[in-house]
Amino acid sequence: MLVTGATGTLGRDLVATLRERGHEVRGLSRSAPGHVHGDLLTGAGIAEAVDGVDVIIHAATDGRRDEAATDNLLKVVRDDQHLIYVSIVGVDRVPLPYYRSKYRIEQRVRERGGSILRATQFHNLVRGMARALTAAPIGLYPAFDIQPVDTRDVARRLAEIAEGGRVELEDFGGPAVRSARELFQLYLTSAGRRRPLLPVRLPGKIFGGYRSGGHLAPDRALGTITFEDFLAAR
Numbered sequence: 001m002l003v004t005g006a007t008g009t010l011g012r013d014l015v016a017t018l019r020e021r022g023h024e025v026r027g028l029s030r031s032a033p034g035h036v037h038g039d040l041l042t043g044a045g046i047a048e049a050v051d052g053v054d055v056i057i058h059a060a061t062d063g064r065r066d067e068a069a070t071d072n073l074l075k076v077v078r079d080d081q082h083l084i085y086v087s088i089v090g091v092d093r094v095p096l097p098y099y100r101s102k103y104r105i106e107q108r109v110r111e112r113g114g115s116i117l118r119a120t121q122f123h124n125l126v127r128g129m130a131r132a133l134t135a136a137p138i139g140l141y142p143a144f145d146i147q148p149v150d151t152r153d154v155a156r157r158l159a160e161i162a163e164g165g166r167v168e169l170e171d172f173g174g175p176a177v178r179s180a181r182e183l184f185q186l187y188l189t190s191a192g193r194r195r196p197l198l199p200v201r202l203p204g205k206i207f208g209g210y211r212s213g214g215h216l217a218p219d220r221a222l223g224t225i226t227f228e229d230f231l232a233a234r
């Protein structure tokens with residue numbers, strides 16, 4: 001199996017999970033030691049990386065250049081190879097430019113018979129948001145809910161899809177939908193810090209998309225590792 005984005009937040013857990021399950025795994029990186037080297041944007045090394053694998057799990061991202069990068073990958077993937085693309089819950093509902101580009105990538109992957117797994121926000125991202133927005137003496141939190149998911153849970157589901165065959169499109173959410181305020185408070189407690197927290201509400205369709213829960217999958221709360229578990233362990 002080939003994992004693109006093998007050095008990333010999800011990719012590291014994914015490579016470890018696949019190896020634990022007995023798979024022979026190649027991780028793609030532009031330069032990290034111990035991985036197959038290739039650059040999805042230039043296409044260098046990609047044909048060689050893909051050659052001979054049965055499954056390709058595409059978990060690399062470079063922001064809005066992902067469409068060009070994925071097109072280079074699609075050029076070298078054969079029809080008998082199973083391509084699994086990692087996307088985000090709500091890419092079709094929250095009008096963020098990054099989400100729109102992921103939605104277009106999804107269409108191209110589906111046209112080629114690939115699988116799509118859409119995950120909710122990773123714990124790591126939520127902790128990063130909490131850290132940044134509570135750095136000042138008065139902390140801020142976005143006035144919406146989040147359903148954070150652990151990359152170890154996402155990695156397990158990706159491994160099952162890799163082993164079991166194609167799924168057209170599937171959402172994978174964290175164990176619970178919670179307010180950002182509650183999650184930020186948990187982060188502060190774990191960091192041993194106290195801050196007054198004020199809500200932030202922004203005008204516009206993007207914030208409105210989050211506020212109306214476009215990024216949530218309450219009916220697909222399949223993750224088992226909570227934000228508290230994550231904060232305690234990582």
Ligand SMILES: NC(=O)c1ccc[n+]([C@@H]2O[C@H](COP(=O)([O-])OP(=O)(O)OC[C@H]3O[C@@H](n4cnc5c(N)ncnc54)[C@H](OP(=O)(O)O)[C@@H]3O)[C@@H](O)[C@H]2O)c1
Binds near residue numbers: 004010011038040121
């Ligand atoms: N973060 C979230 O909350 C979240 C939620 C749901 C879904 N997702 C999706 O999950 C996937 C993984 O996200 P992540 O947060 O784990 O990513 P990440 O930590 O930002 O890692 C990005 C990875 O992409 C690789 N990469 C970037 N540009 C590349 C290029 N030109 N050629 C080859 N590799 C390249 C990097 O590898 P090197 O630097 O080693 O080359 C790195 O391993 C993404 O598709 C993301 O949209 C993220």
